[in-house]
Amino acid sequence: MTALLEVENLHAYYGKSHILDGVTFHIGMGEIVSLLGRNGVGRSTTIKAIMGDVPPVGSVRFRSREIVGLKPHQIARLGLGYVPENRDIFPSLTVRQNLMLGQKWAKQTGRWSMQDMFNIFPRLEERADTMAGVLSGGEQQMLTMCRTLMGDPDLIMIDEPTEGLAPMMVELVGKLLGEIAERGISILLVEQKLTIALKISHRLYVMGHGRIVFEGTVPEFNADARVRQDWLEV
Amino acid sequence: MLELITFSTLNGVLYGMLLFMMASGLTLIFSMMGVLNFAHASFYMIGAYFGFEISRRIGFWPGFFVAPVLVGVIGGLIERYGLRQVHRFGHVAELLFTFGLAFVIEELVNMIWGKLPVDYRVPPSLDFVAFRLFDTTYPAYRIFMLATAVAMFVFLLVILKRTRVGLIIQAALTHPNMVAMLGHNVPQVFMMVFGVGAGLAGLAGVIAGPALVTQPSMAALLGPILFVVIVVGGLGSLGGAFVASLLIGLVQTFAVAINVSLADAIGPSAASLFGELGRAPLAQIAPVLPYLLLVLVLIFRPRGLFGTRET
Numbered sequence: 001m002t003a004l005l006e007v008e009n010l011h012a013y014y015g016k017s018h019i020l021d022g023v024t025f026h027i028g029m030g031e032i033v034s035l036l037g038r039n040g041v042g043r044s045t046t047i048k049a050i051m052g053d054v055p056p057v058g059s060v061r062f063r064s065r066e067i068v069g070l071k072p073h074q075i076a077r078l079g080l081g082y083v084p085e086n087r088d089i090f091p092s093l094t095v096r097q098n099l100m101l102g103q104k105w106a107k108q109t110g111r112w113s114m115q116d117m118f119n120i121f122p123r124l125e126e127r128a129d130t131m132a133g134v135l136s137g138g139e140q141q142m143l144t145m146c147r148t149l150m151g152d153p154d155l156i157m158i159d160e161p162t163e164g165l166a167p168m169m170v171e172l173v174g175k176l177l178g179e180i181a182e183r184g185i186s187i188l189l190v191e192q193k194l195t196i197a198l199k200i201s202h203r204l205y206v207m208g209h210g211r212i213v214f215e216g217t218v219p220e221f222n223a224d225a226r227v228r229q230d231w232l233e234v
Numbered sequence: 235m236l237e238l239i240t241f242s243t244l245n246g247v248l249y250g251m252l253l254f255m256m257a258s259g260l261t262l263i264f265s266m267m268g269v270l271n272f273a274h275a276s277f278y279m280i281g282a283y284f285g286f287e288i289s290r291r292i293g294f295w296p297g298f299f300v301a302p303v304l305v306g307v308i309g310g311l312i313e314r315y316g317l318r319q320v321h322r323f324g325h326v327a328e329l330l331f332t333f334g335l336a337f338v339i340e341e342l343v344n345m346i347w348g349k350l351p352v353d354y355r356v357p358p359s360l361d362f363v364a365f366r367l368f369d370t371t372y373p374a375y376r377i378f379m380l381a382t383a384v385a386m387f388v389f390l391l392v393i394l395k396r397t398r399v400g401l402i403i404q405a406a407l408t409h410p411n412m413v414a415m416l417g418h419n420v421p422q423v424f425m426m427v428f429g430v431g432a433g434l435a436g437l438a439g440v441i442a443g444p445a446l447v448t449q450p451s452m453a454a455l456l457g458p459i460l461f462v463v464i465v466v467g468g469l470g471s472l473g474g475a476f477v478a479s480l481l482i483g484l485v486q487t488f489a490v491a492i493n494v495s496l497a498d499a500i501g502p503s504a505a506s507l508f509g510e511l512g513r514a515p516l517a518q519i520a521p522v523l524p525y526l527l528l529v530l531v532l533i534f535r536p537r538g539l540f541g542t543r544e545t
Contacts, residue, residue, distance in 0.1 A: 051415050076417035088412040090405040097401050104417035106398050151417055 003061075004029045004155055004186050005050070005080075010058040012042075012049040019045045021210035022058070027155060032177075032187045034197035036232060037207035043190045044085060046207070047157045051075055051082050062155070077104055081153025085160040085190075087140040089147070091133025095124055098132050098143055102150030110152025111183050117146040120176055138169035145176060156180060157188040162195045170195055194232070198222075206231050237368035242491045243484070248376055250483025251383035255438040256456070257463040257475040258390060259431025265407045265470030266424055268325055269317065272332040275457035276339040277432040281305045281439025282448045283347055286354035294357035302437035309432020313425045336453065343450045351449040379441045386434060387476075394472070403427060407470065462524045466531045468541020477539060482524050489520035 005027040012020040019042045027033045035043050049056035052072040060068050067075050076082070090098050099114055118125035121142045127135060132143060141161060148156060161177075162170045174196045180187060181200070191197045197204065204221050206214035208231045214224070221227065260274045281301055288297030312335065320331045356375045364374040394400040406413045406420055414420040439452075446452070463482055467474030531538060 053411055053415060071419075071421075072411070072414040073417050073419045076415055082415045084412065084415075088409050090409060090412075092408070093401060093404060100398070101401055101405055101413070101418070102416055148416070 002029050003027070004031075004063065005188075006059075006061040006064075007046075007050065008059040008061075010046065010049055010056055010060060012045050012054050012056055014045075014054070019054075019210055020049060023207070023211055025205050025212055025215070027186050027188055028202075030181070030184050030186055031202050032181055032189065032200050034189045034191055034201040034204045035207060036191055036194065036197060036204060038232065038234065039192060041207045042210045043192075043207055044159050047082060047159055047188070047190060050157065051080065053082075076151065076153075079152075079154035081148040081151055081156040083145050083148045083156065083158040083161065085163065087137070087144050089132040089135070089140050089143050091131065093132055094129050095132050095135070095143060096128045098147050099124075099150050102147035104151050108150075108152065110150075111185070112146075112149045112152060114150070117149070120179060121146065121172065138165050138172075141165060141169070141173065142176075145173070149180070153185065155186040155188065157190070159190045160192065161189070162191070162193075174199065192232075237370055238491055240367060241370060241372070242487050244372065244376070244380075246484035246487035247480060248380045248383070248483070249487055250480035251380060251387070252438050252442055253459065253463050253483055254476050254479035255383055255386055256435045256460050257467070257479050258387075258472055259427075259434045260460055261464045261467065261470055261472060261475045262403070262407075262427055263431050264464065266403070266410065266427055267317075267321075267328075269328045269332065270461070271428075271431075272329070272457065273312075273335040273339060274332075274431070274435055275453040275460055276336045277305050277309055277435035278439040278442070278456060279343060279450070279453040280308065280339065281436025282354065282443030282452065283343060283352070283439075284436070285440035285443050286347075286352050286448055289354065289357070294359075298440055301440045302433045305436025305439075306429045306433025309436075310425050310429030312432075313428035317428070318421065318425075336457070340450055340453060347450070349450055351447045354443045354448040356444040375445060379445060382437070382441050386437065390434075390472075399423070399426075459524055462528045464538075466527055466538055468538025471538065471540040474538055474540030482527070485523055485527070486520055489523055490517050492517070 003026045007026065008024050010020050010023040011018070023042070023046055025033075025035075035046065037043050045054055048054040050060050050067075052067070052070055052075050056068050058068065059066060062075075062078055062080060065078070067078065067080075070078075090101065093101070096114070099117060118128070123139055124142060124146065127139065132140065135143060145158065145161065158177075161173050165173065177187060177189070177196065177200055187200075189197055189201065198218055198221075201218055203215070203217055205212050206221075206227055213231055214221070214227045216224070256274060256278055260271055263269060263271050263274070284301035284304055285294075285297040288301055316335070317328060317331060320327045356373075360375045360378050362374050363371040364377045365372055392400075394403060402413060402418050402423055406418075406423055410420050413423075459482065463478045464475055466481070467476070467478030
């Protein structure tokens with residue numbers, strides 16, 4: 001499998017604290033990869049460093065092109081999409097306007113149209129002209145994911161998409177992830193509680209203390225009780 | 235009395251709209267970049283001087299259109315090559331940068347045009363009486379100023395609410411990082427907003443110059459009022475800036491026009507508690523009213539009338 005994203009010896013700092021301590025992993029074309037780990041081990045920081053939101057030190061190659069040193073908007077335009085954990089919707093804009101801002105330019109067409117989003121989440125269509133700030137947590141989560149998809153990324157990095165969602169919503173998110181994979185888009189899924197990671201991932205990485213401590217397939221992960229115990233269970 | 239109310243309202247709204255032309259840019263720049271631009275009123279002054287310089291060479295109308303654009307370009311360049319370089323040293327450095335810039339601009343104006351007011355006049359084509367009401371005349375130039383300000387307001391509103399760039403600006407007001415990670419060039423948007431904000435202030439200078447006095451101290455005189463406007467309105471709130479601009483415009487105009495003192499209002503004995511202040515006519519107290527409002531707002535409603543965060 002050709003690597004779409006190659007992260008090599010990635011370091012990141014918040015002020016003086018060393019958050020990422022040489023993270024190395026890769027994601028293949030069309031692959032679903034999960035990044036697991038307890039709170040505070042640097043999973044979100046890894047994504048933010050890849051996006052250039054946190055200054056990265058090391059090497060990140062996307063389609064073999066070095067992207068360390070590029071600005072976030074340049075990285076996004078190469079085809080990397082980011083869905084933040086805190087559901088950073090634009091609260092004073094409507095649902096439709098939020099989705100429009102997912103597009104990188106006015107007439108961007110790609111694998112996803114706004115109608116696709118509405119078909120997957122009819123709820124968003126019902127509320128298309130509502131201020132996004134008044135949506136429920138689950139609706140906001142859908143909106144954040146759909147907004148990023150509107151920019152037609154080749155790799156979408158999703159931070160804790162099921163955190164705090166009702167079971168029905170979790171199912172919907174799972175369904176969308178399936179749809180994304182079906183259209184040939186690679187997924188990097190960050191999770192703590194393994195809600196959907198084990199069901200959909202091709203490969204898993206586990207992080208601990210700012211580095212990768214396990215790499216393998218789901219069966220390999222399931223066979224290794226120590227990994228869960230040492231690096232995931234609280 | 236009716237005459238006084240009519241004309242004071244007209245003048246108050248006019249002054250308020252002028253304030254808003256500057257406050258709108260200032261408050262947008264603040265909410266996007268977190269920088270209170272101390273040099274904003276300087277762009278207003280440059281606008282007036284550019285307008286003067288162009289109008290005496292070619293005519294008022296070329297100045298009216300060209301001067302704001304020039305000021306906007308200068309503003310954009312200052313953001314791109316000044317403010318953005320200082321940005322990595324934090325907000326205090328940025329604040330000091332704009333603070334220093336205001337002095338630099340004032341000194342440059344002093345050097346080029348001198349300390350005395352320049353002879354920037356209302357163009358003959360607008361120098362006539364617009365209408366006469368209750369035996370008082372109202373100059374056409376004031377109507378023109380009002381029309382310009384209203385047109386600017388509509389233009390700004392349409393850009394912000396109806397265009398894609400406007401959506402990006404609105405989103406970047408609160409979530410600049412997220413907007414960038416969706417693939418939008420946020421630094422470029424910042425530069426544009428700074429430039430347009432400076433241009434709007436410049437335009438205010440171009441049209442206010444002939445009506446008021448074009449002199450090197452005009453920025454320092456106006457700057458503090460602008461801060462009052464955006465703090466009272468709520469930092470970062472365009473709607474708030476609009477309401478506060480009109481409020482302060484009306485308050486100041488009416489205060490100057492109405493010749494009552496505290497003694498007239500509450501009786502001489504009660505007013506004597508306030509000493510000399512009690513006998514002073516309202517017109518004399520007028521200049522202090524905006525600052526009084528500022529203090530009251532900060533005490534009782536720190537986030538301003540329409541603001542969402544504490545100032």
